[in-house]
Amino acid sequence: MKKMPRRRFLRSAAALGLGATAAGRWAQVPTRTPPPGRGIPLVLTSHTNDTGREALGQAWEILAGGGTALDAVERGANVIELDPDDTSVGYGGLPNAEGVVQLDASIMDGRTYSAGAVAALEGIKTPSSVARLVMERTDHVLIVGPGAQRLAVDFGYRVENLLTERARQAWLRWRENLSELDDWGPPEHLARRRRGGGGEVPPHERAEFHYGTTNVLAVDAKGDIAGVTTTSGLSWKIPYRVGDSPIIGAGLYVDNSVGAAGATGRGEDVIKSCASYFIVLRMKEGRTPQQACEDAVEMILDRYRAVGLDFVPPEKFVALNKAGQYGCASMPSGSDCRLTVRHQGGTETYEGVSLG
Numbered sequence: 001m002k003k004m005p006r007r008r009f010l011r012s013a014a015a016l017g018l019g020a021t022a023a024g025r026w027a028q029v030p031t032r033t034p035p036p037g038r039g040i041p042l043v044l045t046s047h048t049n050d051t052g053r054e055a056l057g058q059a060w061e062i063l064a065g066g067g068t069a070l071d072a073v074e075r076g077a078n079v080i081e082l083d084p085d086d087t088s089v090g091y092g093g094l095p096n097a098e099g100v101v102q103l104d105a106s107i108m109d110g111r112t113y114s115a116g117a118v119a120a121l122e123g124i125k126t127p128s129s130v131a132r133l134v135m136e137r138t139d140h141v142l143i144v145g146p147g148a149q150r151l152a153v154d155f156g157y158r159v160e161n162l163l164t165e166r167a168r169q170a171w172l173r174w175r176e177n178l179s180e181l182d183d184w185g186p187p188e189h190l191a192r193r194r195r196g197g198g199g200e201v202p203p204h205e206r207a208e209f210h211y212g213t214t215n216v217l218a219v220d221a222k223g224d225i226a227g228v229t230t231t232s233g234l235s236w237k238i239p240y241r242v243g244d245s246p247i248i249g250a251g252l253y254v255d256n257s258v259g260a261a262g263a264t265g266r267g268e269d270v271i272k273s274c275a276s277y278f279i280v281l282r283m284k285e286g287r288t289p290q291q292a293c294e295d296a297v298e299m300i301l302d303r304y305r306a307v308g309l310d311f312v313p314p315e316k317f318v319a320l321n322k323a324g325q326y327g328c329a330s331m332p333s334g335s336d337c338r339l340t341v342r343h344q345g346g347t348e349t350y351e352g353v354s355l356g
């Protein structure tokens with residue numbers, strides 16, 4: 001690739017409003033919550049149910065025993081992936097439009113600056129562990145579909161049926177309620193949905209519809225940082241649709257000198273905004289994890305305002321930094337903005353801020 005002379009690059013950056021101007025602008029966004037700091041080691045998850053607490057309990061055992069953040073986040077993610085009653089992650093996740101469960105996951109190890117991910121993986125209950133295989137046993141970052149399953153089988157995983165009876169019944173209910181207002185549509189259809197459906201809720205949106213994912217982020221006693229994001233993706237998605245969770249920089253990002261961030265919610269917006277990378281960058285610029293998560297919400301809202309749309313996609317961001325501070329922000333206003341965290345003082349639910 002031809003290199004751009006430095007002076008020309010700076011001029012183009014200024015024309016685009018990058019650099020100090022952009023940084024200054026986001027820095028003015030006020031934070032609503034004082035950032036907590038609990039020291040290290042520390043592990044958190046975006047899940048706030050009993051399984052989330054159990055996941056942190058097992059991850060904490062690793063951290064308390066001097067283990068790595070990488071092992072801790074994988075263990076925590078596996079606990080949530082294996083819960084058959086969780087319809088948004090791993091085994092028991094809601095299927096795609098054809099009734100097939102396709103899983104996305106990513107893992108990132110700050111200590112070695114390495115990452116791995118799988119997308120549209122079928123038949124394997126713990127996709128985050130397969131993502132770790134991609135990271136540690138191949139020279140690639142992302143492997144998808146049958147290729148990801150083949151890799152898992154090569155390493156001894158068994159292909160299993162991931163569709164639980166509960167998820168199958170939910171899928172059948174959705175299919176019975178199908179209308180022409182599905183995920184396929186012309187541009188007007190997408191614009192209408194972003195504006196809120198023009199008053200009446202379309203029939204398919206009245207049917208059971210689910211977002212859901214989990215992030216597990218940790219900093220270990222040595223100060224090394226790792227993260228996992230794992231999901232069954234949007235329910236009833238178009239087959240082979242890939243969300244933000246396996247996209248490094250979108251659903252997950254880790255920088256060992258700064259911290260880690262993860263996203264849940266409508267993946268399309270997280271991909272377009274590179275939200276997790278943005279949050280880590282903001283922390284590098286001096287923002288606390290709480291402030292940086294709020295910055296990401298404001299940044300996405302601002303992008304839509306700039307094109308004349310009052311669209312507030314449902315998202316939740318979680319982050320931690322090297323010092324053991326953490327934060328969470330969500331949109332729209334009033335949505336769940338909690339995370340569960342485990343530190344030396346015990347396990348607690350932390351409530352961040354919802355905006356938009």
Ligand code: ASP
Nearest residue numbers: 211212213233243265267
């Ligand atoms: N972010 C996930 C995706 O878009 C879904 C979710 O978090 O609800 O696939």
